Amino acid sequence: MAVRDRPWAPPAALVVAIVAYAAIATRFEPFTWPMRIAVGLASFAVVVLAVQAGWGSGLVRTDEVTSVLPSRGAPLVAGLAVWVLLLAVLTVFQLAVFTSNPRHTYPTLSSLANATFQADLVRIAAFSVWLWVGWYLVRR
Amino acid sequence: MLPADRTANLLIWAGIWTALWAWQAVTVGVDRLPSFVLVVRLFRATWLTRWALLAGWVWLGWHIFVRTTY
Numbered sequence: 001m002a003v004r005d006r007p008w009a010p011p012a013a014l015v016v017a018i019v020a021y022a023a024i025a026t027r028f029e030p031f032t033w034p035m036r037i038a039v040g041l042a043s044f045a046v047v048v049l050a051v052q053a054g055w056g057s058g059l060v061r062t063d064e065v066t067s068v069l070p071s072r073g074a075p076l077v078a079g080l081a082v083w084v085l086l087l088a089v090l091t092v093f094q095l096a097v098f099t100s101n102p103r104h105t106y107p108t109l110s111s112l113a114n115a116t117f118q119a120d121l122v123r124i125a126a127f128s129v130w131l132w133v134g135w136y137l138v139r140r
Numbered sequence: 141m142l143p144a145d146r147t148a149n150l151l152i153w154a155g156i157w158t159a160l161w162a163w164q165a166v167t168v169g170v171d172r173l174p175s176f177v178l179v180v181r182l183f184r185a186t187w188l189t190r191w192a193l194l195a196g197w198v199w200l201g202w203h204i205f206v207r208t209t210y
Contacts, residue, residue, distance in 0.1 A: 046198075050191075112153070
């Protein structure tokens with residue numbers, strides 16, 4: 001299957017680069033300058049890619065709209081409404097537990113992730129997924 | 141308003157994520173319904189929403205890897 005058929009799949013060299021960067025970055029501790037720089041550099045690189053992809057110009061990308069909207073009609077609107085509802089429920093519940101104490105009784109997504117992030121491989125995987133999502137968002 | 145019980149709140153989290161994944165599975169199976177990928181592509185369609193999406197991605201990385209203690 002060609003890469004063009006799988007727009008979510010980065011080239012093999014990029015996969016290696018992403019995992020290598022994640023493996024190095026996750027050696028650093030949270031709340032330290034090395035980690036701030038590692039996340040900041042990756043964010044800056046993705047913003048540069050976004051600008052190169054033309055994100056700075058054009059209020060509406062008609063190619064994105066026309067590839068999504070045709071022949072969907074009411075099911076598209078209904079489906080989007082369900083997504084909005086589900087994401088709103090997630091956001092409201094996250095905010096509700098975030099503003100409640102103690103954290104053990106009211107776990108947030110972050111506090112739940114903390115336990116799994118003790119393992120190096122999980123941190124590397126999470127950082128890699130974060131980098132991949134950034135690439136996916138700004139790919140042409 | 142929230143139950144003062146960790147297990148109950150964990151069950152609510154499980155319910156929310158199950159619903160999200162179930163809806164994703166449904167939308168992937170039904171051609172005319174929008175999957176999560178399609179929602180993201182719609183967000184990429186306008187200047188404001190695509191930059192909001194990118195800002196959310198930056199915030200998420202900063203929050204998880206810089207501002208959260210493992």
